[in-house]
Amino acid sequence: MRSLILLFTFLLTLYAEDEYQLGKGAQVGSLPLYIGGYFSLDYKHEDDIDRYRIDDIAILGYGDYKNFSYLAEFEFKEMYVQTYKNNIKNTTHNNKLYAERLYVDYNFNENYMFRVGKYNSSIGFWNLLPVNVLRETTSNPMSTNILFPKFTTGLNASYLYYGNGEIKVDVMLQHNNDLSYEYNNYKIDKHYAFGISYEMDNYTFKLNSGYFYNLNDSVLYHDLYYMLASAKYESSKYQVLAEVGSQKSKNNYTTDYAGYVQGLYRFTEQHLGIIRVESYDDSVKKIADDMLILGYTYRPLRPIAIKSEYQFHSDSTFNQLLLSFSMLF
Amino acid sequence: MKTVIKISLVILFFSTLLFADNYVVISGSKMKDLSHSQIKAIFLKKITVIDNINIVPINLEARDSTREKFENKVLEMDFERLKSYWMNQHYLGKRPPISMQSSDSVKAFVKNVEGAVGYINASNLDESVKVLYKWSE
Numbered sequence: 001m002r003s004l005i006l007l008f009t010f011l012l013t014l015y016a017e018d019e020y021q022l023g024k025g026a027q028v029g030s031l032p033l034y035i036g037g038y039f040s041l042d043y044k045h046e047d048d049i050d051r052y053r054i055d056d057i058a059i060l061g062y063g064d065y066k067n068f069s070y071l072a073e074f075e076f077k078e079m080y081v082q083t084y085k086n087n088i089k090n091t092t093h094n095n096k097l098y099a100e101r102l103y104v105d106y107n108f109n110e111n112y113m114f115r116v117g118k119y120n121s122s123i124g125f126w127n128l129l130p131v132n133v134l135r136e137t138t139s140n141p142m143s144t145n146i147l148f149p150k151f152t153t154g155l156n157a158s159y160l161y162y163g164n165g166e167i168k169v170d171v172m173l174q175h176n177n178d179l180s181y182e183y184n185n186y187k188i189d190k191h192y193a194f195g196i197s198y199e200m201d202n203y204t205f206k207l208n209s210g211y212f213y214n215l216n217d218s219v220l221y222h223d224l225y226y227m228l229a230s231a232k233y234e235s236s237k238y239q240v241l242a243e244v245g246s247q248k249s250k251n252n253y254t255t256d257y258a259g260y261v262q263g264l265y266r267f268t269e270q271h272l273g274i275i276r277v278e279s280y281d282d283s284v285k286k287i288a289d290d291m292l293i294l295g296y297t298y299r300p301l302r303p304i305a306i307k308s309e310y311q312f313h314s315d316s317t318f319n320q321l322l323l324s325f326s327m328l329f
Numbered sequence: 330m331k332t333v334i335k336i337s338l339v340i341l342f343f344s345t346l347l348f349a350d351n352y353v354v355i356s357g358s359k360m361k362d363l364s365h366s367q368i369k370a371i372f373l374k375k376i377t378v379i380d381n382i383n384i385v386p387i388n389l390e391a392r393d394s395t396r397e398k399f400e401n402k403v404l405e406m407d408f409e410r411l412k413s414y415w416m417n418q419h420y421l422g423k424r425p426p427i428s429m430q431s432s433d434s435v436k437a438f439v440k441n442v443e444g445a446v447g448y449i450n451a452s453n454l455d456e457s458v459k460v461l462y463k464w465s466e
Contacts, residue, residue: 023416023419024415024416024419025419034422034424036419038420060419060420060422062422062423063422064377066383067377067378067381067383069377069422069423070422071421071422107377107378108378109378109379109380109381110367110370110376110378110379128421129417129420129421131420134416134417134420160370160375160376162364162366162367162370162376163364163366164366165366166366166370166375201405234410236407236409236410269409302412302413302416303416328416328419328420
């Protein structure tokens with residue numbers, strides 16, 4: 001099945017109408033269908049562990065027709081992982097093709113939009129652009145992994161208001177199974193969430209809150225509530241990004257706090273420096289950590305990223321070096 | 330002497346205004362009035378439908394000086410930041426506006442296609458299109 005999808009996609013791109021440009025995808029004939037994708041390779045060195053990985057290989061298809069638009073994304077996740085621990089080699093393969101995102105939007109007018117399907121939960125900033133080639137570092141902040149479900153399968157209604165700035169309100173509703181449980185950080189069948197953001201000039205502020213039901217049998221708490229506050233400043237040279245949040249069950253905090261502040265400086269269009277400070281306290285797993293992450297990214301072309309980062313952890317045995325190569329096509 | 334300097338400065342000021350380049354964002358006559366932030370949202374493809382009409386933003390070619398001025402003044406983003414924006418939008422399933430080679434092509438398209446929105450130098454303006462927004466350099 002997956003070979004057929006890949007072959008079909010390849011054949012479709014042969015009929016691309018416009019001249020192909022890397023990182024922009026290609027239109028299939030004159031159809032309302034654009035094809036693109038991305039991939040990512042990475043290496044991690046941590047104490048006595050070395051890991052080589054083909055992390056993502058994904059295909060995107062999207063388009064619009066009148067008031068409708070749609071997006072489909074299929075991905076091989078951790079397709080090949082080779083790990084050396086104390087010089088003992090372990091190799092795993094995963095050839096399963098996941099439906100990462102699959103949704104249809106309907107735009108009523110300039111203010112209201114309605115979405116149905118599986119989509120990136122509209123929470124914070126990082127979670128909206130989570131793929132290696134688009135984010136600033138190879139690693140993801142811990143807060144984006146532990147506080148809320150990365151994906152929602154259900155409905156999303158958005159309201160946009162344009163005054164002096166831009167105000168956006170999002171309501172997310174899931175009351176059904178996930179489209180693919182394996183491709184989400186939480187196994188959920190309920191997710192009710194609300195978000196509001198305000199964008200003015202170079203600043204954006206965002207507040208999200210929600211509830212989800214964790215189906216995983218091995219956890220202590222199934223009913224979980226979260227909130228996340230985010231802020232971003234962006235100019236031609238700088239970007240400052242901060243997100244902090246918390247998660248609790250009905251009676252206890254499951255994650256007291258998790259957050260980060262990240263600064264990015266563009267030395268030139270190709271050379272970027274990143275510094276991130278992270279901290280979190282997971283009360284259930286009894287893990288707390290503080291991190292300082294220093295990164296350098298080289299983009300020979302904008303859709304290609306060659307990244308390096310070093311992570312200093314409060315427990316130095318977790319200090320690690322990460323290198324990656326990723327591309328959007 | 331002071332009077333001469335003052336008069337010279339006033340003449341200089343008005344000359345600058347007189348010869349400043351003026352630009353306009355235009356649409357067909359049926360388009361409702363739009364705010365600066367709505368026009369920005371149209372060219373960033375955040376707004377795609379208004380009053381049940383599909384909106385079609387039209388750019389000039391990538392290195393056109395009017396486009397550069399539009400991006401800096403109206404979108405408030407430079408060329409590099411916009412490139413980065415559209416790369417992210419590709420992942421989110423959105424395409425940049427289509428481009429046309431000349432102001433005349435933009436004007437003709439806007440005049441004939443319902444929902445089209447473009448920008449041109451005000452010296453090319455005529456009564457066949459509606460002015461949504463003006464700015465000068």
